[in-house]
Structures are given as structure tokens and as C-alpha cells.
Amino acid sequence: MDLRICRYFLAIVEEGSMNKAAKVLHITQPTLSRQIAQLEEELHVQLFERQSRSLHLTSEGLLLARRARELLELETKTIEELDSLKTELSGVLTIGTGEMAGINPLLQIIKRFRVLYPKVQVSIVTGIADQTREMIENGIADIGLFLRPANVQGLSWRVWHHPERWSAIMRIENPLAKNHSASSYDLESQPLILPYRHSAQKKLLEWLGHPASELNIVGYASLTSNGAAMVLADMGVNLAISGSPAYEHPDLVCLPLDPPLETDILIAWKERFPKAPIQEKFLQFLVDSLEGQIGDIEH
Numbered sequence: 001m002d003l004r005i006c007r008y009f010l011a012i013v014e015e016g017s018m019n020k021a022a023k024v025l026h027i028t029q030p031t032l033s034r035q036i037a038q039l040e041e042e043l044h045v046q047l048f049e050r051q052s053r054s055l056h057l058t059s060e061g062l063l064l065a066r067r068a069r070e071l072l073e074l075e076t077k078t079i080e081e082l083d084s085l086k087t088e089l090s091g092v093l094t095i096g097t098g099e100m101a102g103i104n105p106l107l108q109i110i111k112r113f114r115v116l117y118p119k120v121q122v123s124i125v126t127g128i129a130d131q132t133r134e135m136i137e138n139g140i141a142d143i144g145l146f147l148r149p150a151n152v153q154g155l156s157w158r159v160w161h162h163p164e165r166w167s168a169i170m171r172i173e174n175p176l177a178k179n180h181s182a183s184s185y186d187l188e189s190q191p192l193i194l195p196y197r198h199s200a201q202k203k204l205l206e207w208l209g210h211p212a213s214e215l216n217i218v219g220y221a222s223l224t225s226n227g228a229a230m231v232l233a234d235m236g237v238n239l240a241i242s243g244s245p246a247y248e249h250p251d252l253v254c255l256p257l258d259p260p261l262e263t264d265i266l267i268a269w270k271e272r273f274p275k276a277p278i279q280e281k282f283l284q285f286l287v288d289s290l291e292g293q294i295g296d297i298e299h
Contacts, residue, residue, distance in 0.1 A: 003071060003075055004289045005035055005039050006068040006071065006072060007025075007064070008015055008021070008025060008032060008035050008036065009036065009039065009047070009064065009159050010068050010069065010072070011024055011025050012032070012036065012048075012055065012060075013057065013065050016054065016055065017054070017055060017249055018033055018036075018055070019031055025197065036048075039213045043060075043064070045058070045060040045061075045064075046058050046060065046061075047060060047061035047064060048061055048247075058136055070138055070140060073140050074138065074139055074140060074229070077091070077092065077094070077139065077140065077276075079082065079171070084103075086140070088117070088119055088139045088160065089096050089117040089119065089120060089277055089278060089281060090117070090119035090120060090278075091119075091120060091121070091276075091277075092117045092120075092121045092122070092123050092278075093110070093113075093120055093122050093123070093142055093278055093279075093282055094121070094122075094125065094135070094140060094141045094142050095121045095122070095124050095125070095141060095142065095143055095144070096125050096131070096132035096133075096135045096136060096141040096143075096144040096145070097124065097125070097126060097127075097132065097143070097144065097145040098126065098127070098128065098129060098132070098145065098146070098147060098223075099126060099223055099224040099225065099241075099244050099246070100145065100147065100164050100244075100265065101162075101164060101241070101242070101243025101244070102145060102160065102164060102265040103124070106145070108166050109285070109289045109290070110122055110282075111285060112285075112289070113281075113282060113285050116285075117226065117281065120278060125141065126223070127229070128196065128197070128222045128223070129146050129147070129150050129151070130151075130198060132145070132146065133146075133151060133152070133155075133268075136155065136191045136268065136269060136270050137270060139270070139272075141265060142269060142276070142278065142279040142282065143268065143269045143282075143283070143286075144268050144269070144281070145160075145265055145266070145267060145268075145269060146265070146266040147164060147197075147200065147241070147263050147264075147265060147266075148263055148264040148265070148266055148269075149199045149203075150199070150266055152266055152268045154182065154270075155159055155268040155269060155270055155271075156268065156269055156270070156271050157170070157266045157267060157268035157269075158266070158267050158287075159264050159265070159266060160264070160265045160266065160267050160269075160290065161264070162263070162265055163262040163263060163264050164240050164241040164242075164243070164263045164265060165241065165257075165260060165261070165262050165263075166204070166207075166239060166240065166241055166256075166257050166260075166261040166263070167182075167239075167240065167241070167242035167247075167254045167255055167256050167257060168182035168186075168187060168237050168238070168239055168243065168251055168254075168255045168257060168263070169227065169228065169231050169237065169238040169239075169240060169242075169251070169252055169253070169254050169255075170190075170231060170252070170255070171231060171232070171234060171251060171252065172250075172251050172252065174190075174237070174253070176190070176237075176255065177253040179254070179255060180255070181255050181256050181257065181258035182227075182255040182256070182257055182258065183257075183258050184208045184209050184210075185205060187208065187214065187237065187239075188208065188210060188214075188238065189216070190216065190237045191217075191218045191235065191236030191237065192215055192216060192217050192218065192220060192229050192231070192236055192237055192238075192239060193217075193219050193220065193221055193227055193231065193237065193238040194217060194219075194220050194221075194239055195220065195221065195222070195236060195239070195240060196220045196221060196222035197222075200263075201220075203261070203263070204239050204261075206245065207228040207257065207261050216236075218235055218236045219235060219236070221238065221240070223224060224241070224244035224246045224247065225244070225246040227240050227246070228246040228247055228249065228252065230250060231252060232252065239257075241263065242254050242256065269283065
């Protein structure tokens with residue numbers, strides 16, 4: 001697929017019309033329409049639903065928009081990596097991660113890395129574990145942070161001994177908020193908001209000592225910011241890893257679970273031969289910085 005056509009297609013998506021996109025691209029509207037028609041013919045799909053004067057993406061168009069953005073990101077990253085072979089180490093170090101406190105010690109290591117290589121930029125992309133893995137697989141992210149258990153099969157990974165602690169996040173008016181911790185007995189009668197990931201749900205249900213059918217589960221949240229918003233809307237108590245800035249709200253109380261429940265962090269990356277210079281240098285710097293703090297390398 002021609003990357004130029006990908007740019008044309010995304011311009012239409014972003015501008016919302018052929019005419020506006022043509023002006024941004026400095027081409028005529030008939031030329032742009034013809035290029036998109038040829039793309040649809042090549043792919044044997046319809047990318048847009050044309051309603052009156054507006055355009056709406058079809059399901060095929062939504063998929064292509066996502067992949068087109070990834071292709072253009074990969075093109076940019078590849079050019080940066082090739083340039084870094086010729087000059088001082090530069091480019092963007094991209095890290096995929098969920099919302100976790102473990103990002104903070106990693107940022108301190110990145111800060112020291114940039115003292116040695118000041119032309120390196122850092123991009124932190126937050127998402128669920130599946131999105132982070134997909135970014136690594138597609139070469140968009142250099143490394144990813146995952147909460148254990150996680151699907152890192154086929155990736156190289158290490159255990160990073162900065163465990164995340166689980167807590168119960170509730171509104172300050174909740175009678176439990178006056179306690180210093182929250183037990184499974186305290187929570188079994190509360191309306192609960194659980195993590196979206198099934199593996200995390202399983203871990204918490206085992207800690208609670210009850211199957212889901214015996215609990216009042218009102219919903220699920222994939223990101224801590226969404227969980228905090230649900231608690232603030234008085235939907236229930238969110239069971240999530242603590243340390244997120246989303247919970248630093250005057251109307252919220254974050255109680256550690258009792259007995260404590262912790263989850264290890266995995267640092268994972270895709271082995272590439274050869275590795276991109278920025279990835280190779282950073283991984284070595286990371287291993288040297290954390291010697292004795294991370295487990296042996298796994299494949």
C-alpha cells in the first residue's frame with residue numbers, strides 16, 4: 001500500500017470531508033476522490049459511507065485508519081533509526097504501559113539515559129496490555145510494561161521488582177473510608193468495580209474468596225482514570241493498583257487491601273536482529289541500572 005495514499009486517506013478522516021482534505025493536501029478534490037476510489041477498488045472494500053455532505057467511516061474504514069496511522073508511525077520510526085546510525089544517538093524511545101506507579105522509577109532511569117544521549121526523545125503511550133503488546137509486535141514501541149500475569153509469549157522479558165499494590169478506592173463518605181485498610185469481609189457487600197482484564201479479575205476474586213456470582217459487581221474499568229471517574233459518580237468501590245494520580249482527589253480515599261495483594265511488573269520487548277540503536281543502547285543501560293533489581297532474562 002502506498003504510504004502517500006495512507007496520508008491522503010487519513011487527511012480525509014481528520015478533516016471530515018474530501019474538499020477540506022484536498023485543500024490541506026494542496027491537491028484538487030477530483031484528484032483526491034479518484035485516489036480514494038482506486039484504493040477502495042484495490043482493497044475491495046468501501047471505506048466511507050457518503051451521507052448528504054458528510055463522510056462516515058465504515059467498519060473497514062475504521063480498521064484501515066488504525067493501520068494507516070501505525071504504518072506512518074513505523075515509517076517515521078524507521079527513518080529516525082536509520083539516521084541514528086549515521087549521527088549521534090537520537091530518535092524517539094517509545095514505551096507502552098498501563099497506568100502504574102512503576103513508570104516513575106523507569107522515568108528516573110530514562111532521565112539519566114538522556115544525560116548521556118540528549119538528542120533522544122521519549123514517548124509514553126498509555127493503554128491496556130493488549131494494545132501495548134500490539135505496539136511492540138508492530139515495531140512501534142521499543143519496550144512495554146505489563147502487570148503480571150500478562151501475555152508476553154514470544155517476547156523477551158524480565159521481572160522488575162517494583163511490585164504494584166492493590167487497593168480499594170472509594171468515596172470519602174463511604175463508612176469504610178475511616179479505616180486504615182480494607183479486608184475481603186469489608187468489601188464482600190460493597191458494589192465493586194473490577195479491572196477489565198480477566199487475569200486481574202481472577203486474582204482479585206481469589207483474594208476476595210468468592211466467585212463473581214456471589215458479589216455485587218457493578219462494572220469494569222480498563223484504566224485507573226476511568227475507575228476513578230466511576231467511583232466519583234458513586235457507582236461503587238474500585239479495586240485497582242494504587243499509586244495512580246487519578247486517585248489523588250479530595251473526594252476519594254485509597255485503602256490498601258488487607259492482607260496485602262501485590263503484582264509484579266514485567267518489562268518486555270521484541271528481539272530484533274539487528275536491534276535499533278536507540279533500543280539496544282537503552283536496554284543495556286536499563287539492565288546495568290537495575291542489576292540485582294530485575295530477574296533473569298526470559299524468552
